[in-house]
Amino acid sequence: MHAKETKVAIGIVNSGARLDRLPIASFHWKILGLISAGAFLDAFDIYLAAGALGAMVKAGFSDLKLNALFISVTFLGMLIGAGFAGYLGDRFGRRSSYQTNLLIFGIASIAACFVPNMMWLIVLRLIMGVGLGAELVVAAGTLCEFIPPASRGRWTALLALIINSGLLVSTAVGYVVIPHLGWRYMFAIAGVGAIIVWVLRHRMPESPRWLESVGRSDEAEATVSAIEHEVQRQKGSLPPVERIENLEVPKAPFSALFSHAMLGRTLVAILTAVAVNISVYGFVAWLPTFFVKEGLTIVQSLGFTTLMAFGAPGGALIGFLCADRVGRARGLVIFAIATIVVGFIYPNMHAGWAISSVGFVLVTCIYTVTTLGLFAYIPELFPTELRLRGTGTAGVCGRAASMTTPYLAVVLYNSFGVSGVLAMVSGVLALLVLGILLLRVETNQHALERISPSLDTDSDPMPATQQG
Structure with a gap:
């Protein structure tokens, strides 16, 4: 039974079953790249603090007490961001959540390059933390809604590998950048990178599973059909849909x-x-x-x-x-x-x-x-x-x-x-x-x-x- 016929016959999109039967294609790698790029930049920004804070103390811009406050507000912002992203993602969609938090993080990181003193940097770090905490919540939850069950574990592990590499990359970049250009450029790299990924993510579709679950069936159908056509152009005829499920559900408090x-x-x-x-x-x-x-x-x-x-x-x-x-x-x-x-x-x-x-x-x-x-x-x-x-x-x-x-x-x-x-x-x-x-x-x-x-x-x- 073809996907279009399924929808016409029983009036549902059946997005979960249609996505799950797709072979792995370049579409899935694109989704992984767009999601992991933002999450990697977040990890990069978390780990850049070690080298940047040391340079600030040496330059007289900060001291150990202010550094401790900087670290504390980072975690506080991440705590707020984790809760904020969960509400936003389930209420307004995965795209709204990951685009909002990445924009918050990117703008705050760029602004951090121009702060006149450490207190302003601490305030901006709290805002950055909101974006950081939100991104890590949205990333894995969004990825798993696109990847077929047979390989979902491996793909979330790839996401983890990319995020975990943020420590090594941040350390290496800081080793080169901080002594020659200064600590402000570390925030600039993270902020500009976040804005670039934010622009690229406009090409990323909303989760069809979420669209169908909230009753936006026409958008879910259009999105799933576009994904199927993209995969079919690369892989040829698609496997049959093995199950029929209506994902539309009442709002859950x-x-x-x-x-x-x-x-x-x-x-x-x-x-x-x-x-x-x-x-x-x-x-x-x-x-x-x-x-x-x-x-x-x-x-x-x-x-x-x-x-x-x-x-x-x-x-x-x-x-x-x-x-x-x-x-x-x-x-x-x-x-x-x-x-x-x-x-x-x-x-x-x-x-x-x-x-x-x-x-x-x-x-x-x-x-x-x-x-x-x-x-x-x-x-x-x-x-x-x-x-x-x-x-x-x-x-x-x-x-x-x-x-x-x-x-x-x-x-x-x-x-x-x-x-x-x-x-x-x-x-x-x-x-x-x-x-x-x-x-x-x-x-x-x-x-x-x-x-x-x-x-x-x-x-x-x-x-x-x-x-x-």
């Missing part, structure tokens, strides 16, 4: 996230985001400080940290290899347990090669959990009408954890050393494992609509034990 059908998913999503942020900002971000406190020189500390930092893209690569084979839920359980095990081994390492190699494995496991959880599992847990609000709610809680965790990490380190910090990370990962095992929802290889629970009947569309 925010409270639906905490209904009987959604509560378990919402809590696991929140727990996943909190676990990731505690792991990254409670341990990985503190590695240079921990090394120095343990008696290593600054050079040795940075050397070990650099080697271990390659675990970030390494985790994304492992996520790419196992997301569609092992599955997201199973993969999260396996690598969360691996992180706990390696975390108990790591404090007992004393030789330089052991510190760096075991540390690399530990960081890789953490970023594999990040890839499978933050970029794949969380947005897949929610139905289309709640996807960005659910992802945004988890993001808000994760950002709140990232703001408070450093203080707890310092207390634990001073009392128990690195073992105390790793015990905190292991504890929250153990809770995540328990939550996933109790939820029993595997999203691997299933259409988003088949994973989603029915908000009307408060039941899952298929038995959880059969999923995956």
